[in-house]
Amino acid sequence: MAFRIALAGNPNSGKTSIFNELTGSTQYVGNWPGVTVEKKEGYLKSDKRCMIVDLPGIYSLSPYTLEEVVTRDYLLDGKPDVIINIVDATNLERNLYLTTQLMETGIPMVLALNMIDVVHKSGDTIDTRALSQSLGCPVIETSAVTGVGLKEVVQKALAYAESGNTGLLQAGFSKTTEKALSSLTELIADSVPPELLRWYAIKLFEQDEKVMNRLKLPATVLSEIQAHIKRTETEMDDSAESIITNERYNHITHITARCLVRKARIGNTTISDKIDRVVTNRWLALPLFFFAMWAVYYVSIQSLGDVTIGWVEWIFNDLIGANIARALGSIGTSAWLTGLVVEGIIGGVGAVITFVPQMMILFFFLALMEDCGYMARVAFIMDRIFRKFGLSGKSFIPMLIGTGCSVPAIMASRTIENLRDRRMTIMLTPFIPCGAKLPVFALFVGVFFPNNTFVGPSMYLIGILAIIVSGILLKRTRLFAGDPAPFVMELPSYHMPRLKGVLIHMWDRGKAFIKKASTIIAVASAGIWILQSTSWGFQMVEPDASILASMGRILAPVFRPLGFGFWEAAVATITGLLAKETIVATLGILVGVGEVTENDPNLILRISQLFTPLSAYAFMIFTLFAAPCAAAIGATRREMQSARWTWIAILFQTGIAYLAALLVFQIGSLFV
Amino acid sequence: MADIVIGIIVFGILGTIVYRLFKAAKKGDNSCGHGCNGCPYACDGSKKH
Numbered sequence: 001m002a003f004r005i006a007l008a009g010n011p012n013s014g015k016t017s018i019f020n021e022l023t024g025s026t027q028y029v030g031n032w033p034g035v036t037v038e039k040k041e042g043y044l045k046s047d048k049r050c051m052i053v054d055l056p057g058i059y060s061l062s063p064y065t066l067e068e069v070v071t072r073d074y075l076l077d078g079k080p081d082v083i084i085n086i087v088d089a090t091n092l093e094r095n096l097y098l099t100t101q102l103m104e105t106g107i108p109m110v111l112a113l114n115m116i117d118v119v120h121k122s123g124d125t126i127d128t129r130a131l132s133q134s135l136g137c138p139v140i141e142t143s144a145v146t147g148v149g150l151k152e153v154v155q156k157a158l159a160y161a162e163s164g165n166t167g168l169l170q171a172g173f174s175k176t177t178e179k180a181l182s183s184l185t186e187l188i189a190d191s192v193p194p195e196l197l198r199w200y201a202i203k204l205f206e207q208d209e210k211v212m213n214r215l216k217l218p219a220t221v222l223s224e225i226q227a228h229i230k231r232t233e234t235e236m237d238d239s240a241e242s243i244i245t246n247e248r249y250n251h252i253t254h255i256t257a258r259c260l261v262r263k264a265r266i267g268n269t270t271i272s273d274k275i276d277r278v279v280t281n282r283w284l285a286l287p288l289f290f291f292a293m294w295a296v297y298y299v300s301i302q303s304l305g306d307v308t309i310g311w312v313e314w315i316f317n318d319l320i321g322a323n324i325a326r327a328l329g330s331i332g333t334s335a336w337l338t339g340l341v342v343e344g345i346i347g348g349v350g351a352v353i354t355f356v357p358q359m360m361i362l363f364f365f366l367a368l369m370e371d372c373g374y375m376a377r378v379a380f381i382m383d384r385i386f387r388k389f390g391l392s393g394k395s396f397i398p399m400l401i402g403t404g405c406s407v408p409a410i411m412a413s414r415t416i417e418n419l420r421d422r423r424m425t426i427m428l429t430p431f432i433p434c435g436a437k438l439p440v441f442a443l444f445v446g447v448f449f450p451n452n453t454f455v456g457p458s459m460y461l462i463g464i465l466a467i468i469v470s471g472i473l474l475k476r477t478r479l480f481a482g483d484p485a486p487f488v489m490e491l492p493s494y495h496m497p498r499l500k501g502v503l504i505h506m507w508d509r510g511k512a513f514i515k516k517a518s519t520i521i522a523v524a525s526a527g528i529w530i531l532q533s534t535s536w537g538f539q540m541v542e543p544d545a546s547i548l549a550s551m552g553r554i555l556a557p558v559f560r561p562l563g564f565g566f567w568e569a570a571v572a573t574i575t576g577l578l579a580k581e582t583i584v585a586t587l588g589i590l591v592g593v594g595e596v597t598e599n600d601p602n603l604i605l606r607i608s609q610l611f612t613p614l615s616a617y618a619f620m621i622f623t624l625f626a627a628p629c630a631a632a633i634g635a636t637r638r639e640m641q642s643a644r645w646t647w648i649a650i651l652f653q654t655g656i657a658y659l660a661a662l663l664v665f666q667i668g669s670l671f672v
Numbered sequence: 673m674a675d676i677v678i679g680i681i682v683f684g685i686l687g688t689i690v691y692r693l694f695k696a697a698k699k700g701d702n703s704c705g706h707g708c709n710g711c712p713y714a715c716d717g718s719k720k721h
Contacts, residue, residue, distance in 0.1 A: 328674075328678065331674045331678075332673075332674045334674075337675055337679060337682070340682065519689050519692070519693060520693060522686070523689050523690055523693075
């Protein structure tokens with residue numbers, strides 16, 4: 001490998017967008033801080049020998065959360081050949097705080113002044129030459145959206161990596177501070193690499209605990225360091241950490257005074273502020289959010305999404321299924337093998353694929369809401385509500401991600417520092433309906449509630465309600481008691497959604513869904529078909545006399561109080577643990593009609609015989625809350641780092657699912 | 673004869689899928705077991721893009 005280039009910068013400064021442009025990847029880009037929680041590696045499109053590493057966004061090199069530790073550790077131990085520091089040009093002063101720290105790591109650096117198009121549009125100007133002179137590194141104007149400057153920034157980075165040029169002009173502190181730093185440098189000279197000497201000295205001066213533990217200095221050296229710090233603090237009448245922070249900002253103010261010219265504005269209210277007055281309004285915020293979610297679900301599932309079903313149904317029923325059945329019949333394939341292929345595999349996979357267009361429409365709208373900056377506001381709104389019930393708004397970010405897939409959502413809980421809150425978030429995040437649950441809801445809404453526009457969106461709202469109620473309950477227990485973690489989030493400015501990004505996001509979801517349908521669901525469907533058509537004596541039988549039926553009947557009584565105490569539903573619930581879409585595939589195979597679509601009269605008839613509208617709604621509620629799929633359980637296990645806590649999560653989720661479905665069915669039975 | 677040929681093809685494909693799923697899970701290539709592009713954080717650190 002020729003060089004390793006690290007992309008480092010503040011959260012939401014556009015690192016992943018630039019990473020995607022440079023490597024041709026389609027990593028998830030979100031318009032809120034903290035989207036990247038693990039470093040991502042890719043190879044430069046123009047030179048496959050160069051590796052690009054996308055690091056989680058950080059505000060400083062004093063990490064507080066797990067993903068911030070990932071970035072700092074990589075910069076210190078991974079030793080990239082060059083750093084491309086992505087700076088949000090619309091927020092120069094704050095972004096330069098990290099820049100001054102990156103310069104102290106001794107790694108060659110190139111600064112990408114990203115979002116420069118937004119700066120130009122606002123009428124502000126940045127003198128890149130003056131900025132470059134002040135920092136001692138190349139400064140390139142870039143825009144991840146338009147691709148401006150990206151080629152140049154890479155060329156500069158490669159040149160710097162090659163020459164090992166570290167002629168960076170590091171932040172100069174006051175005489176008193178520099179004196180203390182110089183003393184500290186002498187004390188640790190033998191313990192750290194020479195290029196990191198100043199960085200370590202500053203961190204020790206700031207009394208960074210992680211650095212102190214890392215160096216394992218002798219007690220005598222530590223006491224001498226403490227004496228120097230104490231002396232400086234007394235002299236400057238401030239804490240060591242504040243001294244460094246203030247002096248850094250003084251240095252940055254000096255730089256920005258040279259290079260940043262802001263356009264004079266009448267008043268300080270921007271368009272974003274005006275929109276925020278409405279969408280984050282104390283009284284309007286929640287109704288607006290619920291209306292938005294209702295509209296998204298309505299369009300995706302019941303209006304626009306509904307139209308698309310016929311096309312996919314035609315492809316699977318008339319084009320693929322019928323022709324393959326005919327072809328297999330013509331070459332003399334036996335009935336059971338034709339059944340396995342057509343009813344089992346094509347039927348099961350088709351049942352799930354049918355809902356792909358609906359899901360892609362849903363993700364298109366969710367991506368629009370996210371990219372324009374609205375979803376970041378939702379986290380802010382939710383913080384206000386969550387806080388009242390002992391939860392932090394930080395927990396809502398993973399939940400927003402959970403609308404796509406619970407696996408990344410569970411992993412995103414790493415941004416929560418407090419272990420109790422993190423565990424609680426991991427347990428509650430799967431309550432937000434993920435994309436895989438959508439086909440289940442779409443199927444039942446189509447069959448039982450075709451004219452009711454509230455049933456589909458109600459899953460989302462009930463999910464949020466369950467999170468709040470569970471939060472209240474869990475916070476009252478010894479395991480989760482304590483104040484919620486503080487939530488500080490930078491709200492990005494509103495901007496027009498980028499169609500390319502939105503389409504990539506939508507396509508990624510659809511692609512993953514199709515891939516899952518053609519692998520895990522195809523295998524599961526084949527297994528289910530074999531089990532539902534074979535007896536214990538390995539004879540071909542009707543589904544009611546099959547192995548699957550006898551197994552389902554053992555479990556079915558458990559679900560009787562919930563209204564779906566029949567073997568088909570019991571089996572579907574269990575196969576849902578493999579992947580939630582398998583529930584639809586299972587029902588599709590078990591009702592014996594091949595492709596399940598909500599408009600298929602055979603399906604409506606058969607499913608109507610099994611479920612009532614009330615028991616169907618109870619089944620949807622149970623699916624919403626029950627233990628997530630195997631992949632999400634695996635993610636829970638990894639993030640909890642405890643088998644005990646994984647079991648607690650599974651039992652809690654399934655318990656809530658059972659209780660909620662029981663309440664819905666039993667209370668509903670009183671009125672229906 | 674048709675059953676043998678079709679059977680080999682169908683079970684061969686299913687077997688390959690199962691083998692690949694287990695292999696991927698064992699390697700820890702993708703945590704969610706089905707393509708990491710759709711899952712922004714699902715790939716573990718070792719995964720190369």
